[in-house]
Amino acid sequence: MGNETLINDRIDQLVAEHDPAGDRTEFMRAQFDLGIAWVAFPKGRGGLGLPHSYQDHVDKRLDAITEHRPTFFDIIGHGMGAPMLLAHGTDEQCDRYLRPLFTGEEVWCQLFSEPGAGSDVAGLSTRAIKDGDEWIVNGQKVWTTVAHIAKWGMLVARTDPEAPKHRGMTYFLMDMQAEGVEIRPLRQITGEAEFNEVYMTDLRIPESQRIDQVGAGWRVALTTLMNERVAIGGRVGPRHSGPIGELLDVWKERGGTDADRDRVMQLWVEAEAARLTNLRAQQNRTHGTPGPEGSTAKLVFAELNKQIYSKAVELLGAAGMLYDTYDLIIPEGPDDVRSDIRRSFLRSRANSIEGGTSEIMRNILGERVLGLPGEPRIDKDLPWAEVPRG
Numbered sequence: 001m002g003n004e005t006l007i008n009d010r011i012d013q014l015v016a017e018h019d020p021a022g023d024r025t026e027f028m029r030a031q032f033d034l035g036i037a038w039v040a041f042p043k044g045r046g047g048l049g050l051p052h053s054y055q056d057h058v059d060k061r062l063d064a065i066t067e068h069r070p071t072f073f074d075i076i077g078h079g080m081g082a083p084m085l086l087a088h089g090t091d092e093q094c095d096r097y098l099r100p101l102f103t104g105e106e107v108w109c110q111l112f113s114e115p116g117a118g119s120d121v122a123g124l125s126t127r128a129i130k131d132g133d134e135w136i137v138n139g140q141k142v143w144t145t146v147a148h149i150a151k152w153g154m155l156v157a158r159t160d161p162e163a164p165k166h167r168g169m170t171y172f173l174m175d176m177q178a179e180g181v182e183i184r185p186l187r188q189i190t191g192e193a194e195f196n197e198v199y200m201t202d203l204r205i206p207e208s209q210r211i212d213q214v215g216a217g218w219r220v221a222l223t224t225l226m227n228e229r230v231a232i233g234g235r236v237g238p239r240h241s242g243p244i245g246e247l248l249d250v251w252k253e254r255g256g257t258d259a260d261r262d263r264v265m266q267l268w269v270e271a272e273a274a275r276l277t278n279l280r281a282q283q284n285r286t287h288g289t290p291g292p293e294g295s296t297a298k299l300v301f302a303e304l305n306k307q308i309y310s311k312a313v314e315l316l317g318a319a320g321m322l323y324d325t326y327d328l329i330i331p332e333g334p335d336d337v338r339s340d341i342r343r344s345f346l347r348s349r350a351n352s353i354e355g356g357t358s359e360i361m362r363n364i365l366g367e368r369v370l371g372l373p374g375e376p377r378i379d380k381d382l383p384w385a386e387v388p389r390g
């Protein structure tokens with residue numbers, strides 16, 4: 001049986017046995033069990049072991065034969081957590097966490113950044129100390145998106161301060177609702193509090209929630225980050241969709257000068273080139289963790305998005321300066337996003353910071369893709385405890 005026939009059969013079975021207009025969780029659980037959640041994942045893990053490019057076929061066919069099919073997309077859990085767990089988790093961990101992650105029953109967040117460790121995340125200070133079959137965690141994380149609604153957090157903590165910084169960390173799944181976790185909202189330029197500060201005080205994490213080996217935290221963090229860059233920058237929508245589609249809508253409604261038209265055209269060409277490049281990368285990708293090319297997609301996405309929304313707000317004229325509310329809004333879910341050009345303009349400022357700044361993306365591309373000389377890293381082989389910190 002061909003791959004498309006196999007997928008079509010599974011989709012037909014899903015829709016025949018489960019009402020797409022019915023219960024979302026039940027429908028998505030069945031989708032996972034039939035292997036058409038993430039087709040590139042192995043059988044029994046929500047997939048069919050097929051190349052990534054078949055996911056597009058699944059989504060299009062499901063959209064075509066169902067009017068309002070239940071969907072849920074969580075960029076952190078789906079885009080980063082699931083591939084991380086598949087690459088580094090045990091069978092028990094994959095069995096426990098993947099299905100409720102796909103259905104949205106359990107939302108995930110990412111606990112990497114700290115007040116003293118952002119771009120240099122390997123310098124982080126949050127400590128985890130082994131105590132029997134548990135770990136006791138103390139420290140602070142920051143900019144933690146959706147921490148306030150998450151069930152699980154991907155935590156990197158220092159377990160060996162005497163080892164060089166990259167070798168003394170361990171990766172855990174942390175229960176965000178456990179005793180010892182305090183979450184405080186942080187307000188952004190949009191007025192919303194998508195992200196938070198997270199404090200851990202004598203938090204206990206069972207050994208069963210450790211991911212991969214003790215001391216392998218950096219390796220697992222890299223898998224997470226590589227997937228994050230593709231998840232943020234590598235998504236492929238239809239032509240004219242996304243930010244460039246919104247700019248075209250504003251252009252059609254408001255118009256502008258010849259110079260404006262040239263600029264809109266130029267941005268359209270760049271957006272289309274980026275879209276087609278991502279499409280090609282997606283088709284070439286078979287299985288496994290994406291490489292540093294994900295940084296290209298992330299860099300282009302961030303810089304282009306900022307330019308597109310700047311132009312859209314400029315075309316709006318004085319109306320571009322009006323903003324509906326600066327009241328504190330706390331999103332209720334990962335897909336709870338207000339649709340407004342002015343809000344998107346303000347939010348796009350974060351694109352070149354979140355998931356690694358544009359400067360860091362350029363460093364990665366320079367060193368790992370172009371083979372240029374690396375940055376001087378004087379603390380690389382020093383024990384973390386001996387590295388001076390501010």
Ligand SMILES: Cc1cc2nc3c(=O)[nH]c(=O)nc-3n(C[C@H](O)[C@H](O)[C@H](O)COP(=O)(O)OP(=O)(O)OC[C@H]3O[C@@H](n4cnc5c(N)ncnc54)[C@H](O)[C@@H]3O)c2cc1C
Nearest residue numbers: 110111112113118119143144145350353354355356357359
């Ligand atoms: C909207 C948003 C959501 C986020 N969500 C999360 C989340 O869910 N979880 C999480 O863990 N983190 C999250 N972050 C944090 C994000 O990953 C960090 O902000 C980012 O990695 C930069 O770290 P920093 O803010 O500490 O800046 P710094 O690392 O202090 O950088 C400051 C400036 O110095 C530059 N710089 C630093 N090092 C170098 C270098 N070696 N070469 C050249 N320039 C350099 C940077 O580019 C930047 O301009 C989020 C951030 C934003 C804006």
